[in-house]
Amino acid sequence: MTIEKEALSDVGAGVCCIIPPYVLDHLVQSSDARIRQIAVDAIANASAVRAVRATLAMMPAFAAVPSPAAKRHRLIYDAKNGGFNELPGHLIRSEGDPKTEDIAENEAYNYAGSTYNFYKSVFARNSLDDHGMTMISSVHLGRRLNNAFWTGEQMCYGDGDGRIFIRFTKSVDVVGHELTHGVISHTCNLVYSNEPGALNEHFADVFGSLVKQWRKRQTAKRADWLIGGDIMGPDTTAKSLRTFKAEKAYENDPLLGTDPQPKHLSNKYNGSGDNGGVHINSGIPNHAFYLAAMEIGGKAWEKSGQIWYKTMLKLTSTSQFNDMVVTSTESAATLYGNNSREHKAVTKAWKSVGF
Amino acid sequence: MKVRFRQSGGFAGLVLGCDLDTSTLPPAEAQELTRLVKQANLEKIQTRRSEKARDLQNYEVAVEGDGITAKATFDDMSSSHLLIFHISPHRITLRYLRALSDV
Numbered sequence: 001m002t003i004e005k006e007a008l009s010d011v012g013a014g015v016c017c018i019i020p021p022y023v024l025d026h027l028v029q030s031s032d033a034r035i036r037q038i039a040v041d042a043i044a045n046a047s048a049v050r051a052v053r054a055t056l057a058m059m060p061a062f063a064a065v066p067s068p069a070a071k072r073h074r075l076i077y078d079a080k081n082g083g084f085n086e087l088p089g090h091l092i093r094s095e096g097d098p099k100t101e102d103i104a105e106n107e108a109y110n111y112a113g114s115t116y117n118f119y120k121s122v123f124a125r126n127s128l129d130d131h132g133m134t135m136i137s138s139v140h141l142g143r144r145l146n147n148a149f150w151t152g153e154q155m156c157y158g159d160g161d162g163r164i165f166i167r168f169t170k171s172v173d174v175v176g177h178e179l180t181h182g183v184i185s186h187t188c189n190l191v192y193s194n195e196p197g198a199l200n201e202h203f204a205d206v207f208g209s210l211v212k213q214w215r216k217r218q219t220a221k222r223a224d225w226l227i228g229g230d231i232m233g234p235d236t237t238a239k240s241l242r243t244f245k246a247e248k249a250y251e252n253d254p255l256l257g258t259d260p261q262p263k264h265l266s267n268k269y270n271g272s273g274d275n276g277g278v279h280i281n282s283g284i285p286n287h288a289f290y291l292a293a294m295e296i297g298g299k300a301w302e303k304s305g306q307i308w309y310k311t312m313l314k315l316t317s318t319s320q321f322n323d324m325v326v327t328s329t330e331s332a333a334t335l336y337g338n339n340s341r342e343h344k345a346v347t348k349a350w351k352s353v354g355f
Numbered sequence: 356m357k358v359r360f361r362q363s364g365g366f367a368g369l370v371l372g373c374d375l376d377t378s379t380l381p382p383a384e385a386q387e388l389t390r391l392v393k394q395a396n397l398e399k400i401q402t403r404r405s406e407k408a409r410d411l412q413n414y415e416v417a418v419e420g421d422g423i424t425a426k427a428t429f430d431d432m433s434s435s436h437l438l439i440f441h442i443s444p445h446r447i448t449l450r451y452l453r454a455l456s457d458v
Contacts (some may be wrong), residue, residue: 084432147365151432152407165367174366181409192409200409228367243368256369273361275413277370 013159020155061269067095070132072116074108079156088138088154104139104169108157111211112137118176118211119183122301123309126222128182130236135179139169148174150181163235164255171230172215177208188315195320197278202285203312205242210301220293220300242283244290263287265321267352285324288349303342307332325355356389356420364430365412377420392418397425403433 029185044163067073072095092100111137119125126134136154145157145158148168155178157168168174181204184190188199207229213223228241238250238259248259261283262268268284269277289308293300308332315323329346336342360374379384397418404410411430418425 147406147410147412147431149366149410149431152405152409168366177366178410182360185409191454192406204409260368260370273363273370273413273415274368275364279364279366279410 007252041209057252067127067132071126072113072120073127073132073134074109074112074116075134075136076105076112077136079138081140081143082269085140087151088158089141089142090298102139104157104159104167107167108137108155108168108175111172112155112179113167114172114174114215115179115211118207118214118301122210122214122305123158125183128179129186133182135182139167148178149184150178152185155179155182160231160233163233165231165233168231171212171228173205173208173212173229175208176211177204177227180204180207183207184312186315189206189317190315190318191317191320192275192278194276194278195281196318197275198281198342199315199319199321199324201278201282202289203308205244205282207305208306209244210305212300216302217299219298219305219352221297222299225290242286244286261286262287263353284353285321288353288355291352292346292349295348296342303336306335307342307346309337318336321355323349356385356392356418356423357393358388359415359417361415363413363415364410366410372415389421390453392421392423397427398423400425400427400429403429405430405432408432 019309029070061120074093074095075088075091076093077088077090078092079087082089092102092105092330093109099109111133116127116135119127127135138154138156141156141158143159144161145163146165148155148157150156155175159164160166160168181200184200184203184282189198190203191199209223209225209227213220216223224240225244226240227243229239232238236250236255237253238256240249242259242261243249246263249261250256260269263283264287265284269280270276274280292307293304297302307328308331311324311328314327314331319327329343332343332346333340356377358375358377359372360375361370363370375388377388380388395416397416404413406432411432413428413430415426415428417427
């Protein structure tokens, strides 16, 4: 299929505004006057859409879908293996509806519910925006998609390729991670690159892991501190994707290689991949959180979680690792007292990872 | 023509990719790669990022030779409908596809 045919079939389907500008630029130069006109019309539409999107990106709260009663409200959609521009897909379950036969749907619904309940009961936070915004999830996105992500408005889950990964809804920490990206975008809104981006990933992992620990009522000592432990497929030796502990989550795996996360500042990744290592360098603050939680003891969401939640609310979009260290240490002192056990534990944890 | 492909990010944060040189590929593959690169119009893409999205897979394609010098970075959402090269993480196979149809 040629570029022109593909692009035109989409124009014909009335979804012209999603054709990327470069394809349209190409079509504008077509020798066929009819094609040129379609492209010119589409560019006019696309410009308007882009302007709206740019405005929404600046004000995430405006993009939130208000829920009917400003309380827990979940909507689950089936993307039916469709692509990114067919989101959200077909609505298959609304808040309070009976469960369906679809396992991914059940998990997305239940774990979004757990995440909502966690934020509500532990931090008195009412959904991602603290105003009861609707939590929208799409399952079965793409074909064999090895990913789960937050679009800025909703969660999306792939089914995995069945080899490296199975369905991404299976790990509650993955669901908690994705929803926390929504919380972050409504609070400090950390920029998604370099150190602010690694902190964004860090908070998503911390609260994703805490949702899991809270569901199981586990102490820090008993928790596994793994991320993605339930989504690994049969062809990998990896037990999880990431770990908060000092060791590697996987090493010399034939498919995945070796876990790239550093656990000390001296091993920080400085390359440009992964938006400047946002999923890589998050290993450093992740390990600090783990050390603090272990030192403080008890259930990690009770004290360490409170310190980190307060820190998340105080940081700004451009906060660096050093700001994180200073703010979390201050938060520990504010919450539990200067030179308290908690304050000392946080200071010691950051020191252990190189700060 | 030299082609460098990198995939990074995503929830898993895995870094995959390959470096290809048409002078060392079998003639049929070299020809196909050159055709795909030219058709993809990489010069026009440059950088496309979905600002609000998190955990998307990022792609970087750099091409040099045969009169083309281009580097494009984009992600799963910004590349919907873009024609990209898909390189399987297991076997290095180049396929011509729409990013959205088989990500």
